[in-house]
Amino acid sequence: MGRLAFGSETVTFDDRLLGHLEVVMVAKLRRREPFILTWTVDPSLGSGRVSRWVGVSTSWDIRYHSRAIGPINPAWIDALMSTANSPGGLRVVPEPDQDEAVAG
Incomplete structure (x- = not known):
């Protein structure tokens, strides 16, 4: 698990997700x-979600x-970019299967 930090605030994500x-x-x-970056908070840390303005x-x-x-x-870059370009901002979405993305 890697970390994305904004000043003193740190959130933990899987390295693969962080790369994308x-x-x-x-x-x-x-x-x-x-853009706005939004992620969910693990229930063990209180649940909910956090949004952070990134400029x-x-x-x-x-x-x-x-x-x-x-x-x-x-395909995952496209899916993430699609959320980043939406009014709701960049959100973590599940990784699509590359084979399905090529076929679709």
Whole structure:
């Protein structure tokens, strides 16, 4: 499990998910497109959800647990980018099967 940090606030995500979130976040910020990032809070930590405004001046960093995250799934990037471009902002969505995405 890796970590995404905004200042002193840190959230834990699977390294594979973090790799895909990083691709989407960097793409949005390179285009100078701020967005909302929303994630759910684990029930053991009180439940609910958190939304964070992310813009070009937002300080954030990602720390991976492992060195390799595996191949990037373009279908997952598309799904995450679709949420990032929506009024609700970037949300974690399940990884689609690459074989189904190619067939669909």
